[in-house]
Amino acid sequence: MKYTIEFFRVILISIEVLCCVIIGALYLWVPSAFEFVGLSVKSNDEALKWLPALPIALCGYSTHLAWKILNPSDDSNKDLHGWPEYWRLKLRTYVSLFFSGLAVFASVSIWLFATNLSGGHAGVLLIATIAVAVVNTTYMLLAAFTIREITEK
Secondary structure: OHHHHHHHHHHHOOHHHHHHHHHHHHHHHOHHHHHHHHHHHHHOHHHHHHOOHHHHHHHHHHHHHHHHHHOOOOHHHOHHHHOOOHHHHHHHHHHHHHHHHHHHHHHHHHHHHOOOOOHHHHHHHHHHHHHHHHHHHHHHHHHHHHHHHHHOO
16 A cells, blocks of 8 residues: 555656646746747757657666666665665656656657647647656756765765
């Protein structure tokens, strides 16, 4: 039971979800800004080609960081696996990878369906995928730094 509660807590109370809620609220209040971003990206072939690639690159780096967090490279952080709360770290890492995967899925959908999306929807999707990918990668990097700092003491 505690695993299920922790799972939903990690998903619902996360910076990534907060980012999406804030971007959704901003879209409701200021749709013209997102429309401008979406139309600008749709009209520029280079921007449409490279901006959606940013979440994909960040997802790759997040996966690398997750590997470093969960799989010890030397004896210094093998103690981490014996930590009683290790399952929480593992759960949070897997949820972060899930959010990265969602950002990749959304950015690929921008590439595939950009001509069918309205300017506002394209702008919201692009800004949300980049924001979620950046926040997610930042937290994974901070976790890797913290674990390294703790295990090397």
